């Protein structure tokens with residue numbers, strides 16, 4: 001168990017200027033330019049990261065290509081690769097608290113959640129894919145006797161992984177684990193506002209014995225580093241988690257360059273549906289509150305739309321508001337904090353603007369709605385509940401990515417299904433009911449990649465995670481994630 005004094009010992013630890021990682025070397029940008037890294041906890045300057053250029057990014061892509069072509073990684077015996085990745089997981093574990101605190105200082109997630117969801121889940125994910133390396137077989141096709149069809153699984157080549165700021169280690173590991181386990185080379189581009197723990201994670205991969213050039217990291221702006229990756233003729237696959245707008249640009253860049261595959265996880269507007277027959281409505285209210293307000297709503301699967309059966313609407317919302325009021329928002333490095341900081345001032349302004357628009361369109365501000373703790377110099381917002389939200393309101397249709405819950409009543413199961421499916425998104429959802437048949441019907445009818453039943457959040461690496469509709473395509477986690485990182489090759493023999 002981590003105690004507060006261990007965290008406090010690390011909270012002001014100086015962070016040296018950061019480096020790019022290219023071809024196994026830590027280096028500055030060729031231009032010498034850097035970006036300031038500002039802490040969302042207090043607005044203070046934490047350190048600098050290199051402002052990666054087109055030239056830096058191309059150097060990283062070439063290093064990754066060379067590493068792939070000369071087979072220094074994919075040519076190793078699977079058991080040897082497994083050993084290196086397990087050693088990496090071990091080093092991450094040995095540095096777990098350092099990584100968690102560094103990440104929180106950089107992105108603002110409450111430490112209780114960060115410990116589990118960041119290094120905690122990243123370690124489990126790297127281990128899961130490491131252990132899979134020597135358990136993945138090719139196939140023999142069921143052909144006629146005079147021929148033989150072998151199906152090989154081959155690494156695809158150079159993977160560009162573009163990562164957001166809400167859970168950099170967890171989402172980074174979801175991409176790096178299977179990409180590297182499959183034998184690919186990677187160029188990793190962290191978010192501008194949450195790169196520090198990922199840089200450290202990559203340094204530890206080198207220490208674990210990952211050969212130079214197999215994992216490269218280029219920090220910098222999306223419109224420079226990201227665009228160079230997406231337009232490259234030498235990147236084979238892009239794996240991305242972030243906004244729909246950027247996802248669209250990636251698809252356009254792919255079409256305009258080498259038609260590289262793009263696997264996109266683009267957020268959601270997930271419906272959490274509460275029926276009157278729910279066994280424990282207090283528990284449903286508490287879990288639903290956590291399902292939208294933890295990490296200040298900066299969770300792609302957050303249950304940001306509450307659909308509640310009209311007969312219990314008023315009581316349930318009152319109970320939920322009680323749960324929201326009890327959430328301790330504040331210092332992300334305090335173990336008792338339940339919702340930390342908003343990652344950056346632009347996001348905070350966006351959250352507050354959504355609250356304004358919601359009211360202007362006819363919604364009622366039922367709870368919260370304000371920026372708080374301004375004296376810290378950091379970016380904090382109250383858990384916010386908007387009721388009387390109609391299906392076509394902006395707050396019912398657009399992802400806020402903040403602690404803002406939109407509440408809409410429904411009359412019956414058919415109405416709940418229709419409302420649940422009434423957005424362009426399809427990432428996640430939740431259903432609360434004590435009727436087993438209804439639960440299964442709802443799982444079938446909700447057009448999303450994940451449906452939680454009588455809970456919200458929490459699945460581990462063993463199950464796939466991905467969206468339908470405009471929430472994206474492809475899956476992170478589970479063995480299904482390998483589908484993005486392997487090519488199938490048929491070998492056809494005449495016997």
Ligand code: ADP
Pocket residue numbers: 162163164165189190191192220221222223225226227230241242243244245246247249250
């Ligand atoms: P968010 O709203 O979560 O910041 P973004 O899509 O802007 O969503 O950012 C997610 C990641 O995508 C970040 O690493 C960011 O730098 C990167 N990114 C932003 N713009 C582009 C772009 N034009 N091309 C490629 N990557 C980009």
